[in-house]
Amino acid sequence: MVMGPPSSQLGRENWLTQVLNDQGSIHLPYSDNLKFVIRQHLLDLVSEFPTLILKKQQYTHTNGSTVQLLMADGTLPMYYQNVKYNIPVSIWLPEAYPRQPPIMYVVPTPDMIVKPQHSFVDPSGMVFSPYICNWVNGRSNLVDMAQDTSMQFGQDPPLFSKPPNWPPPAQPPTPQHPDTFLAHNPIHRPSSSQTSTPSSSGNIWAGAVAAMSGQPPSPPPPNLEESFRKSAVAELTKRLQGSLARANEAATADMDRLFEQQAELTKREREIARGIESIQAERHALEGCVLEMSGKAAALGKWLEENEKKQVSGEVDADTAIVPADVLSKQALEGQAEDLALEDALYSLDKALQANSLTPEVYIKQVRALCGKQFMVRALGRKVANRQDQLRRAYHNAPTAAGSLRRDSVPGPSHVQMPQGDSWTSVGILSNPLTQGRVI
Known part of the structure; x- marks a missing residue:
């Protein structure tokens, strides 16, 4: 129409x-x-x-x-x-x-x-x-x-x-x-x-x-037959091109999705590898600590076994049974002993003041002198603790011999904590001459 x-x-x-x-x-x-x-x-x-x-x-x-x-x-x-x-x-x-x-x-x-x-x-x-x-x-x-x-x-x-x-x-x-x-x-x-x-x-x-x-x-x-044939071929070609275009788009989308999954898997693989390396490093460190502690426990057990017999017979001298392992440990021990002695002196002054054995002027003067000395002792103790901490980290980070994880065979310094307060929370790790220089 x-x-x-x-x-x-x-x-x-x-x-x-x-x-x-x-x-x-x-x-x-x-x-x-x-x-x-x-x-x-x-x-x-x-x-x-x-x-x-x-x-x-x-x-x-x-x-x-x-x-x-x-x-x-x-x-x-x-x-x-x-x-x-x-x-x-x-x-x-x-x-x-x-x-x-x-x-x-x-x-x-x-x-x-x-x-x-x-x-x-x-x-x-x-x-x-x-x-x-x-x-x-x-x-x-x-x-x-x-x-x-x-x-x-x-x-x-x-x-x-x-x-x-x-x-x-x-x-x-x-x-x-x-x-x-x-x-x-x-x-x-x-x-x-x-x-x-x-x-x-x-x-x-x-x-x-x-x-x-x-x-x-x-x-x-x-030729009508030829015309129909050409028209049919053109129509079929158009449909095939459309089908191929759709298939190409679907394949491209699948490839993009697979590439994204591959990138995600690669990222996770790197994260897992880093996690494995971290766990292995921590495992080696723990194994070293276990071996070190085992050696120290064995040395301590041997020392106790030998000195328990001497204690019965009265041959143990309390002043010579335990000696510092090195110069830093000796300074730490002497500083802690002096700090504790100053604490005892301050306590005695408090008792004397409460019993009216001292006048307030004398009490304040003595306390000021003792506190000043205690401050210097504790400052020295903190320096010793810091130096010991540096040596401890250098000792544990040092590479071991090939095929060996035993660090306890090499004597090293020990960390002595020296917090501010009435007394130290640790008396230090000392050594006995009977343990052949091992830190215990």
Whole structure:
């Protein structure tokens, strides 16, 4: 069904608005959110090429189904050898336009034929120009397509006039669907119902025949079977390309997901490796501590066993039973003894003051003197403790002999804590001459 074409720009706008918004029994199959784009593309096309007329007409697909579509019917200009020609064309907007490219045909008049073996026009008149084949939704439009096709026609004209004594094509056998051929070129103009009156461009096309002297004088009639085959191949190729594109997108998404998983696994592998190294280092340190403590426990047990017998017989001297292991331990022991003695002196002064054996003036004077001395003793003790801590860390961080983790075989300094307060929390780690210099 064809609605009357509008004659003015305002009429075209109103007509397009009416047919696009028509929700009757025969309505256009375009998406509502794309109707504004379709309307604007068609208005731009007919404004740029006034020789085209907008229509609403029935289109028959290759599978025999029919649908009402918008189309532009008319002529496009073509300049061949500096001479202007008018190429009759029909431009259809498919259901998925503009996501799919338009369908374009050249429509030869009764005195014209399609150029055999044309570079981008098949025998049925369907146009496969580079612009249509590379259509991109959002960037391509009808005006640019028509301009590009017009230039391509100028390089390779698709039509020329029938030579004299051109034999009419044989009638093909009646197909199962009567409109099957119309699916390839819906603008069917049978010569039996039209008068073969040359238009204003008839003489031009006659000249075009002379310009195309290289063409055979009697080209064979169009082969409908070959046309159907090419159309089917083109449709199948389009579907395969779509399937391959979707498969490629799915494969790309899977690869991206696998790369992300690989990166995450690599990150976790590094974290696990660092954790293993940390645990192994801690294990070695603990093994060294265990061996060291085992050696010290064995030495202490041996010392106790030997000196318990001497204690019974009275041979043990309390002053010589335990001696400092080194100079720092000796300073720590002497400082702690002096600190404890000063604590006892301060305690005795408190008792004397409470018993009124001392006057407050004498008490304050003595306490001030003792506290000053205790401060110096404790400051020295803190320096000794810090030095012992440095030596202890250097001792434990020193590399052991290859294949051996026993650190207790080498005597080293021990840490003596000297916190501020009434007394030290540790008496230090001292050594006995009987333990052969081992720290116990």
